[in-house]
Amino acid sequence: MAQGRYRIGVDVGGTFTDLSLVNELTGELRHFKTPSTPHDPSEAIGNGLIQVISAGFDPAAIVHFGHGTTVATNMIIERKGTPTGLITTKGFRDVLEIARQQRPHLYDYSIHRPAPLVERWLRLEIPERFTADGEELVALDEAAVRAAAGQLRSAGVTAVAICFVHAYRFDAHEKRAAEILREELPGVAISLSSDVQPEFREFERFSTTVMNAYLTPRMAGYLERLMHRSRGLGVRAVPHTVHSNGGLMSMESAKAYPVRTCLSGPAAGVVGAAQVAAAAGFSNAITFDVGGTSTDVSLVLNGRGAYTPLREVAGYPVRCPMVDVHVIGAGGGSIAWVDDAGALKAGPHSAGADPGPVGYMRGGNEPTITDANLHMGRLNPVALLNGAMPVNRVAASGAVAKIATRIGAGPDEAADGIIRIAVANMARAIRSISIERGCDVKAFALVAFGGAGPLHAAFVADEVGIPTVLVPEAPGTMCARGVLLSDVSRSFVKSHVTLFCDATWREVLDQAQRMVIEAEQWLVSEGVPEDLREYVRVIEARYLGQNFEVRVEGDLPDKDSFVQAFYRVNDEVYGYHVEDRQIEIVNARIEAIGKIAAPLRRPPATTGTVDEAFIGTRSVHMGEENGSWAEARIYDRERLPVGATIAGPAVVEELTATTVLPASWTAAVDPWRNLILTRKEA
Secondary structure: OOOOEEEEEEEEEOOOOEEEEEOOOOOOOEEEEEEOOOOOHHHHHHHHHHHHHHOEHHHHHHHOOOOOOOHHHHHHHHHOOOOOOEEOOOOOOHHHHHHHOOOOOOOOOOOOOOOOHHHHOEEEEEEOEEEOOEEEEEOHHHHHHHHHHHHHHOOOOOOOEEOOOOOOOOOOOHHHHHHHHHHHHHOOEEEEHHHHOOOOHHHHHHHHHHHHHHHHHHHHHHHHHHHHHHHOOOOOOOOEEEEOHHHHHHHEHHHHHHHOOOHHHHHHHHHHHHHHHHHOOOOEEEEEOOOOOOOOEEEEEEEOEEEEEEEEEEEEEEEEEEEOEEOOOOOOOOEEOOOOOOOEEEEEEEEEOOOOHHHHOOOOOOOHHHHHHHHHOOOOEEEEOOOOEEOOOHHHHHHHHHHHHHHOOOOHHHHHHHEEEEEHHHHHHHHHOOOOHHHOOOEEEEEEEOHHHHHHHHHHHHHOOEEEEEEOOHHHHHHHHHHHOEEEEEEEEEEEEEEEOHHHHHHHHHHHHHHHHHHHHHHHHHOOOOHHEEEEEEEEEEEEEOOOEEEEEEOOOOOOHHHHHHHHHHHHOOOOOOOOOEEEEEEEEEEEOOOOOOOOOOOOOOOOOOOHHHHHHEEEOOOOOHOEEEEEEEEEEOOOOOOOOEEEEEEEEEEEEEEOOOOOOOOOEEEOEEEEEEEEOO
């Protein structure tokens, strides 16, 4: 068995499950990859752990186990949560149905908002009411709560959300209702809006809390199976889960707040990519994560990923701090098809892990982006994953030829068309989070990772106009590596909608101090030592009459410091500030952080020469705009030394990904063993 103390990060993707293992003492990294098991993701994690153990690592020496998961997201997309009930204030049962009265697409009447996760007959009203100022207008009708519990028991629900009006400030009624429901419905998961999402804006609070309840029982079952599998293999470390803001939380927290894991995997990738890019000298970057099912893109400014307080998951709004990731259905497994007008399309539906692309020989019969790349010679025509995964290029080409016949084109033209459509979709996603927000992409590096990110990165960079591409070491496991670079964290928030003045400023400071105590108790429960605890103070405020607030971070010792910081943030976000306009405070927030992440370490330099990394040549189709077929040089990335420079047309192969260099691009290996791609003319 290999000696040492190890930390393991796991990312469960739609096609592959990736594992990264780091030695705490030496910083040495090892990477593993195994097909995902959509029916039970914990099975693929168990298979990956078996690979780790088979490679000679002692499972008892794994001292930290973190993982990113798509379980919650998939449950929402597939509507496979648990039967859920809602108890709310009398007169508010239809908040979920009324929503914001905004159509998903203004002029497309064929697109409809998804049905609420709780059917109307399971949304029960209770007489009770607080005002926003704390006056109890109607006392909680406890008999009505018990009667509602009986109705929900008869309906067979296994989870209940409690969402009362103004509970974000005054939670006494919700807490008492929860006590009654736990008496009447033992074993049923209870989610309180005052606990899950204590912020004003009724619809978003209701939606987030209902989703949390809907996910809780099955998420708990998944985590228990994961614990059982890892313990059965000798891993003593209790799994932690990445949540949507890129931090980690314990298994118990993940069971209680599964809604916070909806962007679990992509968030870890952004955290890892931001740190790798900053170490390489690129503080401004666009992360470009292409897996088997989707492409995830995000903006990194000054070394920090962009965050958003609200986003939709499968059409349902979720309000909690999360990495601002834009997701489209374009991945290696995305299926090419022909629409009713005879136009070629690629995605968003995917062949996924089962059956997968035709070239994987697992029963797939529809051409995918991976099959197009196999036909074009960009992927190894014999096997992927360093020979561990045989592929059938002839079968992939046959699938491409069938769709070529349908559109009246040759196989080469069809394959190139599939890739160009995918690249155009990826480029459009990048523009939406950069150019459309006023960012000059020429000042950014494209950080390409995921199994198919480096495969398409140079072509996407050409399409968008980005001059530099960074391909990190082992790009296919970047999300798993990001888990290793994530700290324990959680955001504590309390709405405090009030005009800014001396008295309310003191109230907000007092509220923040109470939340620091609450945050400290949580970090203690997570097992974080005192010297590793940090607290970020945030006040969210806006001008009176504005619709949305801005984040003002930092230790602000007095009113004037806050006002000046508020002006600076408004300048950054909106491009202006108004000094004589009244300010309204909305939320006080404390972000608790446990600094437990493994430090990013520079890998040891690889000795050797470029000639020793040269494998041979093969004919590769680089696209019609690049002269179609070319004789490309093939390199083994593991043997490329630091400082090596190669020129396109070339293909760089490694365990987790393949990097393609058209004739107009070169690549150099930097001291962090990243591949830095630049255009020759630059």
